[in-house]
Amino acid sequence: MDLIDRIVQRVPMRNPRALSRAIMEMVADGDLPPDTRMPTVRQIAAALAMSPASVAAAWRELVDWRVLETKRRGGTKVLGQALAPRATRFSVMMKASEGIPLNLGHLTPDRSILPPLEDALAFAATSPDLHVTTQTPLTLQLREVMEPLWPFPPQQMMATHGSIAALQLALETSVRPGDRVIVETPTVSRVLDILDAIGATAIPVRVRENGPDLEELRKALLMRPAAMIYQPVGSHPTGRSIDADWIEQAGKLLADSRMPILELVQTPLLCPAPWMTLGRRFPQFVVHIHAYNFFLGGDMRVGVVGGSEYYIDRMWQKLTFSSGWVSRILQNALAFQLSDPGAKAKLDAFIATCNQRQAQMVCALRQSGFPLPKGPGPTIWLPVHDEYIVTNQLSSRGIVVHPGSYFCPVSDPQHHVLINGTTLGQDHLEIARTIARADQI
Secondary structure (H helix, E strand, C coil): CCHHHHHHHHCCCCCHHHHHHHHHHHHHHCCCCCCCECCCHHHHHHHHCCCHHHHHHHHHHHHHCCCEEEECCCEEEECCCCCCCCCHHHHHHHHHCCCCCEECCCCCCCHHHCCCCHHHHHHHCCCCCCCCCCCCCCCHHHHHHHHHHCCCCCCEEEEECCHHHHHHHHHHCCCCCCCEEEEEECCCHHHHHHHHHHCCEEEEEEEECCEECHHHHHHHHCCCCCEEEECCCCCCCCCCCCCHHHHHHHHHHHCCCCCCEEEEECCHHHCCCCCCCCCCCCCCCEEEEEECHHHHCCCCCCEEEEECHHHHHHHHHHHCCCCCCCCHHHHHHHHHHHHCHHHHHHHHHHHHHHHHHHHHHHHHHHHCCCCCCCCCCCEEEEEECCHHHHHHHHHHCCEECEEHHHHCCCCCCCEEEEEECCCCCCCHHHHHHHHHHHHCC
């Protein structure tokens, strides 16, 4: 029995999903070993009495799952069993830092200076609603703290396990495979990983001094995107923020778009208010996300979302299928840290230390020959001649920085490396000179 006949026997129904599932099963069973050359789309379509477009749709799904590989002149061959979607950029960055003594790349706080959590957790443990099984999008205590801090009146609010979890939830409930999504570039690397996992295509719009490039945004909107992601305040990794003029011009461009606009703020407490936002202009479309784990530590990972009732309700409804909602203990501990006078004083001291370290690192890099603009921390977007040479040289000397390409959906002729400017408490000039020497090789 030839290959086409074996495939025909395994396909129970004549539709793309049934075909792709049958091929996956045949690969898993060993009926289609790696490097098997597949019949053409037209051959399969004729044998199954399906349209070539339907077979092509199944092939695209199999390519996305890394089961098949298609080349224009080399045909289609089997790669192997389906691979689960992976956060590729994040995994590579984590692996690159293994065993390296000084990690200047990760956006994580220095544990030695984090504010203590004992009082916050003790306060949260006394909540009268503790152990109540009803799921809570946002506790009353946290809402009372958050609403005055929000840059526009939110229609609805909820807590999530960090800002990236919120962004993923927002995209999974509003974007489908094959959709296009406007993404400022550079951006948070996990944003690109999430879009890859969903099967969406990033439309890059370069970040300028006062926000995403308006002409590029205009052209991107002509491609009928399903969503837009940008960082209005302290953009990671550039540190730039939008201004009132950008809001005015972008608001005109986006007036008829009617799509979710996802605003991500990674380190809100390091950026002085008031903040610019599209939420005042488009409250029905904007989902504004704040991250607080940088100020609380990795085991107190809490993000807060506020904005469009329609899109946030979709996010919340998806969480109700499981126990993915954020516990009251974590929510109320965050509320305590942001409102109790004693806790807030310690948090302010942490922020002051981060700002001081950032300023010292920027100053040291300038003294070492790097042209850097002023901007809030914690990230430093450092221009270099060759990011791969710099990262490899520094790695050999026990220092981790991340190459800028991990944060860009398309290549940038100007290379960069990412540095967390709040990591070092001392030796700024020594480390800066080491980075400068690596850039001169």
